[in-house]
Amino acid sequence: KxxxxxxxxxxxxxxxxxxxxxxxxxxxxxxxxxxxxxxxxxxxxxxxxxxxxxxxxxxxxxxxxxxxxxxxxxxxxxxxxxxxxxxxxxxxxxxxxxxxxxxxxxxxxxxxxxxxxxxxxxxxxxxRAQYEPFNLAAIQLAQSGKLGKLKSIVSDHGRNLDPKDPADRWRANKKLAGGGSLYDIGIYSLQATRYITGEEPTEISAMMYSTPNDPRFREVEENVNFTLRFPSGVLANCTSSYGYSDTKRIQVFGSDATLELDPATDYYKHRLTVKSKNGNEERNIQEQNQxxxxxxxxxxxxxxxxQPKTPGEEGLQDVKLMQLIYEAARTGRTIKV
Ligand code: NAD
Missing domain, CATH: 3.40.50.720 (NAD(P)-binding Rossmann-like Domain)
Known part of the structure; x- marks a missing residue:
């Protein structure tokens, strides 16, 4: 049915x-x-x-x-x-x-x-990443202890906002988009830190930068870098950009091995590598339509x-955290969640 x-x-x-x-x-x-x-x-x-x-x-x-x-x-x-x-x-x-x-x-x-x-x-x-097989395999690897104790996550998501593309015109409009690169694509970096650890961040610090006089960034921000502290001790460094060339990457550093997903959140192309003292192993996973x-x-x-795995509450949590990331960047203070 x-x-x-x-x-x-x-x-x-x-x-x-x-x-x-x-x-x-x-x-x-x-x-x-x-x-x-x-x-x-x-x-x-x-x-x-x-x-x-x-x-x-x-x-x-x-x-x-x-x-x-x-x-x-x-x-x-x-x-x-x-x-x-x-x-x-x-x-x-x-x-x-x-x-x-x-x-x-x-x-x-x-x-x-x-x-x-x-x-x-x-x-x-x-x-979609929470239903995508390479990301699910990365979550499994990180949470099963296969990487040892998790220490750090680095995630980068960005692309060049293109004013010639009608789909990117409303993205430069604060009223319609709500925010800049963070709301649109940095959200994948934020999501990754939460689904890889299975935890919620307790502290946030951040910096923002938009190229002066670039008409794309009159209303919305170009770059946001943010750091998150998780209860288990994991620290995450994330970047979000509307100004750097296409990047969709997640790296997870454990005490025994490192995992790299690159591309991590593409539509049809993913690559998962586990790196340890035994060398680099690329995981053979079947691509599926996420x-x-x-x-x-x-x-x-x-x-x-x-209840679906990603209900409204999951979306609300990201919006709440993104607002705190903006606040941290604006005030220059580390914010307790
Ligand atoms: P788009 O501009 O191509 O599509 C938006 C559609 O909304 C257009 O057909 C437009 O005509 C219509 N629309 C209706 N009322 C409008 C109004 N008042 N102003 C402007 N457009 C109006 O954009 P898109 O890239 O398809 O993004 C749409 C949504 O999908 C966004 O929320 C975006 O974040 C999301 N998205 C998600 C993914 C993903 O991988 N999950 C990828 C791309 C976009």
Whole structure:
């Protein structure tokens, strides 16, 4: 059995990654589209076999409540719209998958969690790395003691913001994006430290820098470097950038061995190496479609009435920590969480 999914927002990520990935799902099928652009929605409906009667716009979105074919709504809109469309979706009695970052403020995240709870529906944040086999293998290695005692994590996520790409235009707009590189891509570095350790940070320090007079960074930040202290003694150093060339890397340093995931959070390409005094060993892991795995995880959580692995609370925690990272950078103080 497959649950019916509606995709909200037909932008770059939705059309290039998510919609094609339904073909590899076992428990999820695309049945509806929500878009402000009717001809575009009709074109994707034709291409992916969606009934044109299941095309909605942002005005009649709430009437999706009356469509029994739709079980789950997947929000793939600019960050500032996540809260509104999640809450309206929950009020339409649908389960919700919401893209990262969950929302702009902690208060919005809490309102989203409350709306899903009130409606008796599941809310999951699309943290794909937590469903991706190379990252799962890294978590297993780090938490099983295979690296010895964990000492340090270094994680770097960045790319060049490209004003020619329409998907990057709202990312330079503070109102729509909520933040700069940290909210968009540094969040992967932050996530990595939390899922690798399985712990929550207790202290945060940070520095920020944006190139003066670069029009891309009039409203949002370019670079954020932050350090986190974890209860077990692990210290993490993370970078986040909209100005350095494509990097998606996680390194975990244990007393016996070091693990390197590079690329760590790519869409279709990963590499996991364990380095120790016995030499370097590249792990042979089968690539799988992480988008299909994460969508099926929510469908299965709904079918079995279980809490998904990355619920709203997981998204709220990152938004809370990112706000503290900004505060640490702004004040120059080490912040206790
Ligand atoms: P995009 O700009 O390509 O897509 C956004 C869509 O929202 C567009 O189709 C746009 O027309 C529509 N939209 C509706 N109302 C809008 C408004 N008021 N202003 C601007 N656009 C509006 O962006 P994207 O890269 O697809 O990102 C969408 C979301 O997906 C973001 O939250 C982003 O963080 C997330 N994302 C996640 C991943 C991942 O790997 N998990 C990757 C890329 C993007």
């Amino acid at each position: 497959k649950l019916g999914w509606a995709v909200v927002g037909l932008g770059k990520f939705a059309t290039q990654q998510i919609i094609p990935s339904f073909a590899e799902c076992k428990r999820s099928k695309l049945v509806a589209l929500v878009s402000g652009d009717r001809p575009k929605a009709e074109q994707y409906a034709r291409q992916y076999g969606v009934n044109p009667k299941n095309i909605y716009n942002y005005q009649n979105y709430d009437t999706i409540r009356n469509n029994p074919e739709v079980d789950v709504i997947y929000i793939i809109l600019p960050n500032a719209l996540h809260a509104e469309y999640t809450i309206r979706g929950a009020q339409a009695a649908k389960h919700i998958m919401c893209e990262k970052p969950m929302a702009i403020t902690v208060a919005e995240c809490q309102a989203m969690i409350d709306a899903a709870k009130k409606a008796g529906r599941k809310l999951m944040i699309a943290y 988008f299909a795995l994460e969508m099926d995880h929510l469908s299965e959580s709904i079918m079995n009435n279980k």
